Amino acid sequence: MTTRGARSRLRVGVAKLASCDGCQLTILDLEEELLAIAERLDIVEFPEASSLRSAGPYDVLLVEGSVSSPDQAAEIVELRRQAKTLVTIGACATAGGIQALRNWSDHDAFRTAVYPRPELVESLDTATPISDHVKVDAQLVGCPISADHLRELLAALLVGRRPQIREEAVCLECKRRGYVCVMVATGTPCLGPLTQTGCGALCPAFGRGCYGCFGPREQPHAESLARTFAERTTGPADVARLFAGFTAWTPPFRSIVDQHGGPPGRTPGGPATKEGVGDARR
Ligand code: SF4
Ligand code: SF4
Incomplete structure (x- = not known):
């Protein structure tokens, strides 16, 4: 297997938009x-780890965080221009993250409630994944990302191949590890059947249902699981709450949240309702 020599080391950057830095900490x-x-790898930009800075260009740029402000919307376009390969890392960057729950609400009302001078806070009405703004070459999902996925990505970059990351349900990980199914054994609602693996079925290992932080796997059949939850919970608000987590803004989960009245705590008049993405006021 041929690897890159020291002279041709890839120039790698790590950047962040709206995020908690948890995915960058997975790198550290x-x-x-x-x-x-x-x-x-020649890591030329990684403000979380070093004060050395580089504005690019990069062979590979890992970007954490959602696009939540006008500055970030402009910044990601410039970062894309500087990067041969752009990889989004984490639920914020790939799905909008927990901050995308505001997409169902009147953002101005939140700003006014939280900040004494809301006019000084420059933020967009929505928090959106990076792929809504620029082309993305690869992604690592999760909140935070999996260290195993990250190792695989870095190994693939070093030898110039595609990363091989499994796209199967958390349920399969439960079965492989011999964990008791929380839905079957205790009736606990669990998004494991819909959610992409990568965490080692962390929540079921502790008797908790999965809340989908790695986001939906391919062909997730969310409607079917939502019907099952509806039979086992006290009403639509409970179903919406189960899907309204770190990856609520991904289309399969968003559709279920929309159908069940929007996420808890929403205020009417958010962009989702204004633009008809889903009527969260039902
Ligand atoms: S995905 Fe989770 S850990 Fe990563 S930056 Fe967003 S909130 Fe933090
Ligand atoms: S079980 Fe689900 S919520 Fe828990 S860490 Fe894994 S993907 Fe995230």
């Missing part, structure tokens, strides 16, 4: 592998 959490990574 690789700990003993970090030195080997730094020997093989």
